[in-house]
Amino acid sequence: MTALENELPVSLDDARAVEAFLLREARLLDDERWDDWLASLSEAIHYWMPGIENRRREDRSGPYRLEHMAFFDDGLRDLQRRVARFKQPSAWAENPATRNVHLISNIEVYAGDDEGEFIAFSCFLNMRSRGLDESHQLVGRREDVLRQEADGLKLLKRKILIPNAMLLCKNINTFL
Secondary structure (H helix, E strand, O other), X not given: OOOOOOOOOOOHHHHHHHHHHHHHHHHHHHOOOHHHHHHOEEEEEEEEEEOOOOOOOOOOOOOOOOOOOEEEEEOHXXXXXXXXXXXXXXXXXXXXXXXXEEEEEXXXXXXXXXXXXXXXXXEEEEXXXXXXXXXXXXXXXXXXXXXXXXXXXXXXXXXXXXXXXOOOOOOOOOOO
């Protein structure tokens, strides 16, 4: 998935439906409604957050590649496992729970390659807080493909791009 060469507009109703989906998803994650979040994903989901490499402008290979390191390179089964882990009593690193706030902005929606698909570009800020004084922020951009399926709009692909070449927090125990 890359930036669109031909940005094909969608109806206001479709754009609003995609925007509402993304905003609801943020609330589901903040409220730890993991099962509801998983239900919003397509069975064919590809959830990818590549590692970023610092490269000179002359280097046309870009700051990330599919075959290079990724923080996330997950399908549905991987995401289900991560959710199951969060729910376990033995997940001591999550007791007390991390408090999350997801802010989603700059949402742009375009027609996807296939009928019933939409491409959404957005920016995010994820603020995580634990204990009394531990706080971390992750910011970045997302490129999503959403698809109308039999039971509603589903997230099919997500590419998460952070500006950092090095993760500045000790873990990334969140969904973005």
